Amino acid sequence: MDMNTFGHFDDSAREFVITRPDTPWPWINYLGTEDFFSLVSNTAGGYCFCRDAKFRRILRYRYNGVPMDAGGRYYYIKEGNTVWNPGWKPCKTPLDRYECRHGMGYTRIVGEKDGLKAELLMFVPIGHRCEVHRLRLTNTGTDPKTVQLYSFAEWCLWNASTDMENFQRNLSTGEVEIEGSVIYHKTEYRERRDHYAFFGANRPFDGFDTDRETFLGMYNGFEAPQQVLAGTSGNTLAHGWSPVASHRFDLTLAPGATEELVFVLGYVENPAEEKFERPGIINKTRARAMMDAFATPAQVDAAFAALRAFWDDLLGRFQVQSDVPELDRTVNIWNQYQCMITFFFSRSASYFESGIGRGMGFRDSNQDLAGIVHMIPDRARQRILDIAATQFPDGGCYHQYQPLTKRGNNDIGGGFNDDPLWLIFGTVAYIRETGDFGILDEQVPFDNKPGTEVSLLEHLKISFRHVTDNLGPHGLPLIGRADWNDCLNLNCFSDNPDESFQTTENKTEGTKAESLMIAGLFVAEGRDFAELLDRIGDPLAKEVRGQVARMEEAVKRHGWDGEWFLRAYDYYGRKIGSAECEEGKVFIESQGWCTMARIGAEEGLCDKALDSAVKYLECEHGLVLNNPAYTHYIKDYGEISSYPEGYKENAGIFCHNNPWVIIGEAMAGRAEDAWRHYRKITPAFCKDQSLRKVEPYVFCQMVAGKDAARPGEGKNSWLTGTAAWTWKAVSEALLGIKPQFDGLLIEPCIPVGSYRIRRRFRDAQYDLTLHLSGNPGVRTFIPYAPGRHTLTLDL
Numbered sequence: 001m002d003m004n005t006f007g008h009f010d011d012s013a014r015e016f017v018i019t020r021p022d023t024p025w026p027w028i029n030y031l032g033t034e035d036f037f038s039l040v041s042n043t044a045g046g047y048c049f050c051r052d053a054k055f056r057r058i059l060r061y062r063y064n065g066v067p068m069d070a071g072g073r074y075y076y077i078k079e080g081n082t083v084w085n086p087g088w089k090p091c092k093t094p095l096d097r098y099e100c101r102h103g104m105g106y107t108r109i110v111g112e113k114d115g116l117k118a119e120l121l122m123f124v125p126i127g128h129r130c131e132v133h134r135l136r137l138t139n140t141g142t143d144p145k146t147v148q149l150y151s152f153a154e155w156c157l158w159n160a161s162t163d164m165e166n167f168q169r170n171l172s173t174g175e176v177e178i179e180g181s182v183i184y185h186k187t188e189y190r191e192r193r194d195h196y197a198f199f200g201a202n203r204p205f206d207g208f209d210t211d212r213e214t215f216l217g218m219y220n221g222f223e224a225p226q227q228v229l230a231g232t233s234g235n236t237l238a239h240g241w242s243p244v245a246s247h248r249f250d251l252t253l254a255p256g257a258t259e260e261l262v263f264v265l266g267y268v269e270n271p272a273e274e275k276f277e278r279p280g281i282i283n284k285t286r287a288r289a290m291m292d293a294f295a296t297p298a299q300v301d302a303a304f305a306a307l308r309a310f311w312d313d314l315l316g317r318f319q320v321q322s323d324v325p326e327l328d329r330t331v332n333i334w335n336q337y338q339c340m341i342t343f344f345f346s347r348s349a350s351y352f353e354s355g356i357g358r359g360m361g362f363r364d365s366n367q368d369l370a371g372i373v374h375m376i377p378d379r380a381r382q383r384i385l386d387i388a389a390t391q392f393p394d395g396g397c398y399h400q401y402q403p404l405t406k407r408g409n410n411d412i413g414g415g416f417n418d419d420p421l422w423l424i425f426g427t428v429a430y431i432r433e434t435g436d437f438g439i440l441d442e443q444v445p446f447d448n449k450p451g452t453e454v455s456l457l458e459h460l461k462i463s464f465r466h467v468t469d470n471l472g473p474h475g476l477p478l479i480g481r482a483d484w485n486d487c488l489n490l491n492c493f494s495d496n497p498d499e500s501f502q503t504t505e506n507k508t509e510g511t512k513a514e515s516l517m518i519a520g521l522f523v524a525e526g527r528d529f530a531e532l533l534d535r536i537g538d539p540l541a542k543e544v545r546g547q548v549a550r551m552e553e554a555v556k557r558h559g560w561d562g563e564w565f566l567r568a569y570d571y572y573g574r575k576i577g578s579a580e581c582e583e584g585k586v587f588i589e590s591q592g593w594c595t596m597a598r599i600g601a602e603e604g605l606c607d608k609a610l611d612s613a614v615k616y617l618e619c620e621h622g623l624v625l626n627n628p629a630y631t632h633y634i635k636d637y638g639e640i641s642s643y644p645e646g647y648k649e650n651a652g653i654f655c656h657n658n659p660w661v662i663i664g665e666a667m668a669g670r671a672e673d674a675w676r677h678y679r680k681i682t683p684a685f686c687k688d689q690s691l692r693k694v695e696p697y698v699f700c701q702m703v704a705g706k707d708a709a710r711p712g713e714g715k716n717s718w719l720t721g722t723a724a725w726t727w728k729a730v731s732e733a734l735l736g737i738k739p740q741f742d743g744l745l746i747e748p749c750i751p752v753g754s755y756r757i758r759r760r761f762r763d764a765q766y767d768l769t770l771h772l773s774g775n776p777g778v779r780t781f782i783p784y785a786p787g788r789h790t791l792t793l794d795l
């Protein structure tokens with residue numbers, strides 16, 4: 001199929017336009033910029049939550065819900081015997097016209113049927129905890145129309161886990177109230193909760209339902225609600241069972257007439273002493289205020305304009321203008337947008353992540369900072385302090401923490417020995433962007449325990465030391481539970497299918513398992529750390545440099561396989577990622593990190609390693625993680641060998657690590673290779689929407705590799721470190737705009753002749769026109785100075 005089978009980019013509107021509803025996988029968008037967030041698919045499926053997708057989930061969605069994509073905010077239109085939805089689902093009644101535009105923080109769906117046009121705009125306004133839906137119905141025909149419009153949402157009873165696991169209890173907890181046109185969901189409010197949700201409309205309704213079985217009718221799905229089919233409402237007040245919210249409006253539209261309705265799906269928290277209006281009756285003051293804020297279409301327009309201005313400002317901080325439209329749209333719009341979304345959610349809530357399982361990753365959240373720090377530095381600052389506060393006094397970390405409580409949890413364990421170094425990575429990225437050295441003096445506790453505070457700088461020192469305190473027999477970093485690759489489990493040895501590869505450690509005593517990925521990371525981050533210490537006059541810089549030099553020597557002596565960098569030593573001290581191995585001879589992570597760290601560059605090691613990556617790892621769709629893939633389970637290696645060949649960590653194209661090689665290539669001055677690798681994983685360059693399946697506007701975590709059944713098929717879109725890392729690769733390594741502690745280093749490496757960059761940097765605005773001669777390694781430094789600067793650079 002050709003490129004635009006299912007949709008195309010509209011760059012001037014910053015939208016992706018989906019032109020048919022039956023996309024190969026739901027193509028979703030995210031709404032929200034603060035703490036109220038929504039997932040919305042191209043058929044209006046998905047759910048919303050406040051702050052935490054597990055504990056404060058508002059709409060019920062059955063995770064692992066594809067292909068059904070069942071549940072969302074649905075509008076049904078009934079005219080005569082025809083019932084249809086503007087977003088096609090759930091009824092799937094054929095539409096005369098359908099279009100979905102996913103934009104920056106909003107989604108617009110247009111459906112048209114039999115001369116009635118429905119335009120639905122959905123967004124989360126800034127400063128409010130709600131979704132606003134503006135629904136415009138227009139009679140495009142020549143006869144008057146009488147229709148019934150139904151809204152529908154199904155409440156999740158807050159804790160998305162127990163809502164699924166312990167529903168016998170939940171079937172007796174549901175409670176609602178109705179006031180005017182607002183349906184309130186107050187389940188469990190009587191006890192410890194001080195929050196409720198509501199779904200309201202800005203005009204009186206003609207009927208309503210809050211009892212799911214009455215609305216749908218027994219044995220019906222969302223596609224055939226009995227009330228809608230009958231043109232009635234049950235006017236039910238749910239008590240126990242499963243509460244939902246549905247309004248009915250009976251409308252008559254003259255030819256050419258438009259009816260505009262505004263719905264607000266909101267969330268409120270009340271102070272404990274103001275919980276109730278009267279005994280048992282929730283205090284609705286805040287909800288009424290929110291309804292009032294969006295009572296008229298003009299108010300909605302103003303809030304929508306503010307949202308657009310918010311994104312204009314953010315994205316305007318880095319804009320490129322080249323003659324490659326795919327590059328421009330990726331850099332200017334979608335990559336930055338995805339970085340923001342990934343920053344908000346870490347790896348918790350998507351159509352591939354349930355929102356109940358994984359919180360915020362320590363390593364993931366640090367890496368995500370690199371994608372957003374130029375847009376929202378204040379939030380990056382807070383995030384760094386939150387993350388550091390989950391660290392232990394010895395530098396080790398919980399692998400993840402819960403966004404609501406900001407406490408570390410042991411669900412995926414700890415002891416991943418790369419984790420501490422990412423705190424240095426994130427902090428350096430933040431200070432280079434902002435110049436805010438003051439963050440280093442912030443007092444931050446360990447494991448969130450009051451009284452244990454030390455400065456952030458001390459946390460960084462401890463992080464660094466965590467590596468040097470944990471070296472193996474070759475002087476290389478011990479891998480611990482795992483390094484960046486969660487699935488290379490060298491101390492696990494599991495033959496019990498009920499054990500988690502991440503939390504099981506059957507042997508650690510006497511382990512010789514060492515990681516070349518951490519070694520490369522340590523050298524690269526150690527250098528940055530030393531530079532940071534120099535800036536603040538801290539004498540530890542010298543020792544850090546010494547340790548870095550020792551590590552480089554260890555890598556050259558024990559980490560080089562002849563044509564590429566080894567990946568690891570296993571528990572017994574045997575090589576992984578070596579020509580000696582039967583399978584898994586070459587791995588990407590160590591080629592990426594050791595070439596980014598330029599280890600052995602002078603001796604030609606980096607060029608050789610990059611050549612090997614091209615030779616063994618590159619395929620049509622990108623660079624695979626390892627080659628050859630493992631064909632059977634190897635207990636000594638763990639989860640990596642559990643996947644069939646070509647998927648995930650077993651020789652999938654794990655997009656997150658491709659930018660490491662891209663940056664390594666650029667640092668070696670190999671512009672053509674860097675650019676080719678970049679284009680292969682970047683969705684805007686992808687030629688086949690049907691094969692890739694997932695959204696053509698965002699990176700996905702994994703594309704099936706050359707050994708898979710369908711190479712090129714994408715999975716796990718949206719929440720992936722790929723967003724921040726490709727951002728770093730394209731903005732810094734390819735386009736060459738590299739923030740430093742006191743200015744911008746301009747050092748491009750891209751086979752594109754000329755381009756313009758608009759870059760906000762602290763209180764400065766740089767308008768740069770770059771003309772590249774094609775000679776690698778040409779660079780210039782622009783010291784930071786506030787104000788506007790227009791420069792033409794011949795490099």
Ligand code: BGC
Nearest residue numbers: 358412486487502639648649
């Ligand atoms: C996945 C990894 C993931 C890990 C931790 C594994 O099953 O393959 O990509 O990081 O689980 O949840």
Ligand code: NOJ
Nearest residue numbers: 347363364484485486487
């Ligand atoms: C996904 C995890 O979120 C990330 O932390 C990890 O590095 C990769 N999987 C690779 O295993």
